[in-house]
Amino acid sequence: MEARTVGIVCSSFVIFQVLFHFVSYWFSAKVSSGYICLSVEKKIEWNSRVVSTCHSLLVGIFGLYLFFFDEATIADPLWGDPTLVKVNVGVSAGYLISDLLLILTNWKVIGDKFFIIHHCSAIAAYYFVLQNGVAGYIANFRLLAELSSPFVNQRWFFEALKYPKFSKANVINGVLMTVVFFIVRILAIPPMYFYMYSVYGTEPYIRLGFPVQFAWITSCSALDVMNVMWMIKITRGCVKVLSLIRQEKARNSLQNGKLN
Template sequence: PGSCNHPQPSPGPAHCRPRASRPGTRHRVVSTCHSLVVGVVGLYIFFFDEAAIADPLWGDTSLGKVNIAIASGYLVSDLLILIWYWKVIGDKYFVIHHCTALYAYHFVLLSHKGSHSQLWSSLVAQKKDGVLVYIGNFRLLAELSSPFVNQRWFFEALKYPKFSKANVINGILMTVVFFVVRIASIPPFYSYMYSVFGTEAYRRLGFLIQFSWITTCVVLDVMNVMWMIKISKGCIKIISLLRQEKARKSLQNGKLD
């Protein structure tokens, strides 16, 4: 069992694993921990934070900004890791996703109540009262799908059969949760955006934040739709193969009888 050449159901001790797998494993573990923290806190804010719920555009909540700060810190560190280990875990879509999200979240953390047409340096110098805190935390609910995506990676790394019960259940849950938190949320989100368009609270945001709010969300949601299509195709393929396998076994059993 101590030999690196001995076949095992898991990668074995750290010194026996291929060096290239270590950053990938650490990357997925940290991603799962981050997604659980910001996702759960985001759920609490979405349902119970009265200040944020009462005014989604300007409601100021310390917990909400802390959650955004945690997510921003993770995105920065993850972006650096992706670049450093590009040949192992690099992904251009992750880079686009992280940079877009960071750009959007900096308004939540560093904006101020007043004119928002000033330059970045002016924004930093002003009193910090975040805007769109509730909106930012609503977007973080999308992270609740990450644990299932990461778990699929772990199953593949551990060489679990694609048709294993654990793999199939995780795949179905991944598809359902991904759809709920990233796709089903799109219509109500843009419906709300349309409902506040032109209001006094919306005008107070200023053109820069208005434009950034819309464009960053569109970019992120386009990627979410792309990923959803890919995940759905994989899920449908697995279910179809399972049905074919079940039918084949039933046919064989019938012939044996």
């Protein structure tokens, strides 16, 4: 792996560790008075989600730019020059390694076996992008899924701060979370596998080699199974809240009608 790539991954790891251990404590106390009142355990998860949001916005926004304007990988998704994509993937790899360390060292608070599977699957796939410079467009396409994370994290922040479940901010965020999650994680599934099918057996695909092919297929499959599971859970929660809001409105309308 190139020294420049290793440097990006290591720098990303250090920066996200600093964000978790130092910056988030200071920043969160400044912007939210409720943060000070949280338990130690809640503060650990809060800080991990602040870091997650920073990572998601960074790689998601840069990933959108690459998705539309990186001519090399657009022209050749498997073998196009991934120089810029490797920067984005390197930043994400550094974050995933950092987050894995935080999960393992704070397992009783934020431990989650699905996150371990998610992170390890992504890191395994990103290794080949960074090492061999292949499938840059595919890797960046997968990174766009991170655009949903800020809404997921914001939902947790509202819950930690005890915002009413039916508050306007909570409901709007919940609807946006459901819609964005569906677009970037579920709606993106068919094009991915259609492209995989379309190149299967071709010379560029064969040239990838079995390890890359295996990592591509298995990592995407593992991530997408979890994405579908999470989508079902999110959708059920959103539908339940919206149904309760409609019932409450209908009940209020009926009561107002009786009063009049």
